[in-house]
Amino acid sequence: MAKPQVPGQIKHYLQFADLTRAEYDYLLSRTAWLKERFKRYETWHPLHDRTLAMIFEKHSTRTRLSFEAGIHQLGGHAVYLNTRDTQLGRGEPVEDAAQVISRMTDIIMIRTFGQDIIERFAANSRVPVINGLTNEFHPCQVLTDIFTFVEARGPIQGKTVAWVGDANNMAYTWIQAAECLDFQLRFSAPDGYQLDRARLSGAALNHLMICADPRDAVKGADLVTTDVWTSMGYEDQNTMRMKAFKDWMVTEELMALANPSALFMHCLPAHRGEEVSAAVIDGPQSVVWEEAENRLHVQKALMEYLLCGQISATGSPV
Known part of the structure; x- marks a missing residue:
């Protein structure tokens, strides 16, 4: 065919x-x-x-x-x-x-x-x-994440997605997705790991909120997602990143600020006890295995x- x-x-x-x-x-x-x-x-x-x-x-x-x-x-x-x-x-x-x-x-x-x-x-x-x-x-991962959300909760248009972590390839792809599919993205990362404003279009900024405090990003969100703090190719920065991101772990306390029906996603592999607690990634709001299959x-x-x-x-x- x-x-x-x-x-x-x-x-x-x-x-x-x-x-x-x-x-x-x-x-x-x-x-x-x-x-x-x-x-x-x-x-x-x-x-x-x-x-x-x-x-x-x-x-x-x-x-x-x-x-x-x-x-x-x-x-x-x-x-x-x-x-x-x-x-x-x-x-x-x-x-x-x-x-x-x-x-x-x-x-x-x-x-x-x-x-x-x-x-x-x-x-x-x-x-x-x-x-x-x-x-x-x-892009394949973010498209998968969006399908996983739609499969579990319906259309993503008008929803709020919280990104807690590094300004990496996933974060920039989520920004493009928010602009294209008309939802809000809240981004939170520590100082020194912020988004490059030169890569953000005016239209993208209409769908983006940058939060200094991860609690502000997660409050009332419909989806909370994160990634490892040290992406492939940045291993030499690992020690420095562990210190910078220590307050950006997605914990049960942080997830409690999101909507009660909020989902948690992670593109995997995950480091429990770093970017996400075991209680969250293995908990009832997590759809990481469905996400991986999708x-x-x-x-x-x-x-x-x-x-x-x-x-x-x-x-x-x-």
Whole structure:
């Protein structure tokens, strides 16, 4: 069912802002459809004989497993490439690698460091490229988190999301999502770890509140989310970060300030006793395991959409 790529019509997913609200409405609905079908053990192979190339410069558990299992469940197969084991790790230009890999595969997922790397790759690719994570953005994870919220609580429009922690790739992606999907994001981090105002558009600021005190961010929130205090690539700052963020742990006391029906999310892996207490992540408001599973179904919907366009419930193109 996958359609041939037409030059000039390739759609990439490099950051959350790459898609419209209408496209996200479709993807959220499509994810629910694919997940329900999967739970009923019903085969669905729209990507029969299609190949996903997975390029990893940063290690991963959930990203590799969800993409590899996802393309398999859609009827295709995956090829794992680690930059250390390919010519990319020996100095081959990103542009050259993109030309070659995209001529041998149908869709590409990249998990790397700088956003500029994936943008250069996509600019030279003949097939869709998906951002599996960069230092700047993590769109697949935030899309998953939004689906998890919608699945449990309904539309996220008009809701309040509290981000407690570092101004990392997740935080900036949540800001893009708030602007696109029309909800409020409250951000709280210690001094020295604030957002870069140069990266924030005027429209984004209309959906963003910066709180010096994490309690102000969480009060009345519908979703509380966080991440590790030391992201991949910043390990040399770990000791300094542990001290700076010590008052930004999501505890039972902090969660008690949120709406009684508020959910807690974490993209994992988590460090209990650092960014979140065990009582919260293992408690009744936590949906981290549902969140982890949903990476699989969200990314299936995304791959299907990038290769096939919108598909109706009967399986025909819209």
